Amino acid sequence: MDALSLHDYVIIDNFLDAGRLHTVQSFFQSHLDVFTKAGIGALGDHTIRKDIRGDFTYWLDRQRDTELQDIWSLIDETIYIYNRYCYLGLSGYEFHLAHYPKGGHYDKHLDQFNNRNNRTISMVIYLNKHWQQGDGGEMEIFLSNGSSLLVEPIEARCVMFKSGTVPHAVLASHKPRYSLTGWLLQQPSALGQFLG
Numbered sequence: 347m348d349a350l351s352l353h354d355y356v357i358i359d360n361f362l363d364a365g366r367l368h369t370v371q372s373f374f375q376s377h378l379d380v381f382t383k384a385g386i387g388a389l390g391d392h393t394i395r396k397d398i399r400g401d402f403t404y405w406l407d408r409q410r411d412t413e414l415q416d417i418w419s420l421i422d423e424t425i426y427i428y429n430r431y432c433y434l435g436l437s438g439y440e441f442h443l444a445h446y447p448k449g450g451h452y453d454k455h456l457d458q459f460n461n462r463n464n465r466t467i468s469m470v471i472y473l474n475k476h477w478q479q480g481d482g483g484e485m486e487i488f489l490s491n492g493s494s495l496l497v498e499p500i501e502a503r504c505v506m507f508k509s510g511t512v513p514h515a516v517l518a519s520h521k522p523r524y525s526l527t528g529w530l531l532q533q534p535s536a537l538g539q540f541l542g
């Protein structure tokens with residue numbers, strides 16, 4: 347949490363324990379056929395642009411996806427810690443599973459949209475077994491000093507960063523790439539799936 351306030355991002359390896367990892371990986375595999383093509387922008391701005399963004403997503407719903415109870419409680423805990431120690435006033439979240447097929451990428455962007463800026467902390471948890479150097483799919487984080495950093499999407503690794511100020515991209519993945527991605531919000535929204 348301190349790292350996030352100092353550097354705008356933090357990387358935590360083994361964020362998911364073996365039990366949670368298994369739960370979310372199994373859930374992922376059993377829902378892969380109902381993922382839909384992800385778009386960019388919110389509301390009237392929402393468009394599907396494969397040249398910008400190549401992933402397929404599945405929006406999660408706490409009421410419906412009760413198999414993920416351990417994940418929901420981890421998200422609750424994370425929000426509690428941010429509010430307790432960083433006074434962020436987070437009061438909601440929205441999460442989706444993301445599948446980048448081979449060749450999928452996401453161009454440099456910010457996670458806040460022009461007409462909707464309540465995404466405060468972005469949180470990406472990678473689910474890729476046996477990820478190796480050369481498999482591509484790194485997240486590139488663009489730092490305020492002009493340099494950038496490549497983060498490999500290694501199983502159970504979590505990356506968190508400030509949604510409104512940290513530009514980032516996903517480099518082309520040479521293998522199918524799986525993640526659980528979400529946003530901690532300053533005003534609750536149950537509309538993530540309609541907004542982008």
Ligand SMILES: O=C(O)CCC(=O)C(=O)O
Pocket residue numbers: 444452457470484485514515516525527
């Ligand atoms: O999967 C990642 O590494 C980042 C995904 C991302 O930037 C997004 O979904 O907004």
Ligand SMILES: [Fe+2]
Pocket residue numbers: 455456457468514
């Ligand atoms: Fe993003």
